[in-house]
Each structure stands twice: as structure tokens, then as C-alpha cells.
Amino acid sequence: MYKIISLAFVFIAMVSVDAQKKNLDSISVPLFTGCEKQETREDQFICLQKNITTIYTNQLQHYIYAFEYLNIQSAEAEIQFVVHRDGSLKLKYVDTNEPTFRAYNVLAFQDMLEYMQKNKLSISVKDINAANQATDLVLKFPIKISLNEVVKESSNRLVNVLYDGAIKYEIIMTPTTDFKIYEIKGDQSFYLGKYNSLLEIKNTLPYKNLMQDEKELVTLAESDYGTSKILLQTKNIFYEKDFYTLFIVSEVKGKRIKQLRKYTSLSALKDSPYYDWIIRN
Structure with a gap:
């Protein structure tokens, strides 16, 4: 685009x-x-x-x-x-x-x-x-x-995930471009605070020490499908320089990983059934 x-x-x-x-x-x-x-x-x-x-x-x-x-x-x-x-x-x-x-x-x-x-x-x-x-x-x-392309969003969207051992943190972006962090435990989520930018989160403990490697894809969502698992992954937005939009949908079965879909723009993902996987209330 x-x-x-x-x-x-x-x-x-x-x-x-x-x-x-x-x-x-x-x-x-x-x-x-x-x-x-x-x-x-x-x-x-x-x-x-x-x-x-x-x-x-x-x-x-x-x-x-x-x-x-x-x-x-x-x-x-x-x-x-x-x-x-x-x-x-x-x-x-x-x-x-x-x-x-x-x-x-x-x-x-x-x-x-x-x-x-x-x-x-x-x-x-x-x-x-x-x-x-x-x-x-x-x-x-x-x-x-x-x-030059307008994507209308009216809901909160998951943009990144961080892990501290068994603790999972979801980075949620609001339609007004505020960022909220939630700690996820099972089916429950606990609100931890609001930030003005990703850079602010990146410079805040403990999150600054939890960044994945730049080359690793971030798993935003996953769903069981019979004996397989379907993953929705993206590049790490915390490595802002030379970042490019990429959403990959893959099927994982045992040690076998098969790419099913690839989206290279937010608008393309929004028109897919996987967009709802990263929408949060």
C-alpha cells in the first residue's frame, strides 16, 4: 500500500x-x-x-x-x-x-x-x-x-503480547491510540495501567526486560482446531525502525507448521475472519 x-x-x-x-x-x-x-x-x-x-x-x-x-x-x-x-x-x-x-x-x-x-x-x-x-x-x-488508505476501527485491538514466565501481558490499543496493559490469568484479565505510547511501555519495568527477539514473530492469538492449533502472528511492533505490517495465519500440528494465510496490511486483516481474534472489549 x-x-x-x-x-x-x-x-x-x-x-x-x-x-x-x-x-x-x-x-x-x-x-x-x-x-x-x-x-x-x-x-x-x-x-x-x-x-x-x-x-x-x-x-x-x-x-x-x-x-x-x-x-x-x-x-x-x-x-x-x-x-x-x-x-x-x-x-x-x-x-x-x-x-x-x-x-x-x-x-x-x-x-x-x-x-x-x-x-x-x-x-x-x-x-x-x-x-x-x-x-x-x-x-x-x-x-x-x-x-492514503483509511481503516475505520471502533474497538480496542491487541497489538502485542509479552511474557514473564507463566505471566502473560496483553498490550491493547484503543481507538484513540492510548495503550492499556492487562495481565491475563486463564479466562480472567486484570487491568494494570494506561500509557501514551509504545515507547513509554518499552522504557518501563518490567516490560522493557520482556521484549522478544526482533526476528521472532509475536503470537497474538491461537485457537484449537481438532488435533491442530491455528496461530495468528505478527512482527514485533516494539522494534519500530524498519517495521512492516505482516500478519501470518499458520496451522501447527505436532512439529509441522503450515502457513495458511498472509496479510500485509491492516485493512486486509480487517476484511478477514481473523481480525475478530484480536478485538478486545
């Missing part, structure tokens, strides 16, 4: 108080690696915008299938970060009403820093007037994502 990321990069420099006291001609200009070759201040900004836009979009693109799996159809945010005198970058805030989208933008920003370091790319702050000391800058841009 085709995905769309629309990143509208409106670059706004909010200079420090010290910089505001200077003449316009001496306000600090952030320079991206290679952009110093541009002769005018405007061209240097355009060069910086193009590079940051490309890098950030590519990093956020890694999480686009996680958006689909969690059915985040559209979201907006404003990203603000500081370029310090020494060239280091620090995220100030991600302003959005969607906590899960905020969490993925935090990850994308961290990924951008790692990418820049790995590829020896940097943003330096230098005054036009060499006699003046460089100042910190605060830069911000809005970002918007949208998926």
Missing part, C-alpha cells in the same frame, strides 16, 4: 537575546556541511533546509509502517531544536496532540543525529561578522503525515 509523508519545512530562526541586540548583518547563520560554498545568506539557508528536510524525512520514513499498523491515519507536529555554539543539536520539543506521533518523531530526530555523525555531516553556527562570537539558534519546522 502506498504511503505518503508530507513534510512542509518552514525554517524559522529564533535567535537568542544576545543575537537580537546585534545588527541584522551580524546575526548568526547556521551552515550545513557543504553549504558554505553558497555565496548568499539566502542560498545557505535554502541549502540547509534541503539537507535537513531530506535527512529527517528519510528517518521518519522508517516508521511509516508502524503508523499503518497502529492506524495513525494522519498527524501533525512542530519540531523545535537548538543548534548550539559548538555545532551540537538538541531537541527542545515535539508539539503535537498525538503522543504516539511525538514518540516516533523523537526517534526520528535521534536517528537523524546518528546519521549525520556517521556521515560526518554537521550544522555549524558562525556569525557573518567574524569579529562577533557565534550564538545558539533555535530552529523549528512543522511536519505532517497522512496515509
Whole structure:
């Protein structure tokens, strides 16, 4: 399914108080690696915008299938970060009403820093007037994502399962993209709490120590069928980067496992009889 990321990069420099006291001609200009070759201040900004836009979009693109799996159809945010005198970058805030989208933008920003370091790319702050000391800058841009396929969900959905020995925890997502955890004992379930994002769960004990291996499929549901067992499995959403939507239905009979169905989108699973297996009240 085709995905769309629309990143509208409106670059706004909010200079420090010290910089505001200077003449316009001496306000600090952030320079991206290679952009110093541009002769005018405007061209240097355009060069910086193009590079940051490309890098950030590519990093956020890694999480686009996680958006689909969690059915985040559209979201907006404003990203603000500081370029310090020494060239280091620090995220100030991600302003959005969607906590899960905020969490993925935090990850994308961290990924951008790692990418820049790995590829020896940097943003330096230098005054036009060499006699003046460089100042910190605060830069911000809005970002918007949208998926071109709408999946209507009105019920809670099981998105992951964790095990601590014989203890089973179900991670449930609500239609408003809140996450609730239940401890399952036999036919009973016990509510343990609500979280704003999967990243929050991933950083919380005991759940942070219970993550399956990235390559292992997570069994969301199973059902006995005569002498066989039918499993509904998916990839582990807690490994968000390069995640892709995959639901596999398999028949297990003794040591023999046979794949029966494969769904590569949430909409395809929703149209199948197995979707009801992961719906929770």
C-alpha cells in the first residue's frame, strides 16, 4: 500500500537575546556541511533546509509502517531544536496532540543525529561578522503525515503480547491510540495501567526486560482446531525502525507448521475472519 509523508519545512530562526541586540548583518547563520560554498545568506539557508528536510524525512520514513499498523491515519507536529555554539543539536520539543506521533518523531530526530555523525555531516553556527562570537539558534519546522488508505476501527485491538514466565501481558490499543496493559490469568484479565505510547511501555519495568527477539514473530492469538492449533502472528511492533505490517495465519500440528494465510496490511486483516481474534472489549 502506498504511503505518503508530507513534510512542509518552514525554517524559522529564533535567535537568542544576545543575537537580537546585534545588527541584522551580524546575526548568526547556521551552515550545513557543504553549504558554505553558497555565496548568499539566502542560498545557505535554502541549502540547509534541503539537507535537513531530506535527512529527517528519510528517518521518519522508517516508521511509516508502524503508523499503518497502529492506524495513525494522519498527524501533525512542530519540531523545535537548538543548534548550539559548538555545532551540537538538541531537541527542545515535539508539539503535537498525538503522543504516539511525538514518540516516533523523537526517534526520528535521534536517528537523524546518528546519521549525520556517521556521515560526518554537521550544522555549524558562525556569525557573518567574524569579529562577533557565534550564538545558539533555535530552529523549528512543522511536519505532517497522512496515509492514503483509511481503516475505520471502533474497538480496542491487541497489538502485542509479552511474557514473564507463566505471566502473560496483553498490550491493547484503543481507538484513540492510548495503550492499556492487562495481565491475563486463564479466562480472567486484570487491568494494570494506561500509557501514551509504545515507547513509554518499552522504557518501563518490567516490560522493557520482556521484549522478544526482533526476528521472532509475536503470537497474538491461537485457537484449537481438532488435533491442530491455528496461530495468528505478527512482527514485533516494539522494534519500530524498519517495521512492516505482516500478519501470518499458520496451522501447527505436532512439529509441522503450515502457513495458511498472509496479510500485509491492516485493512486486509480487517476484511478477514481473523481480525475478530484480536478485538478486545
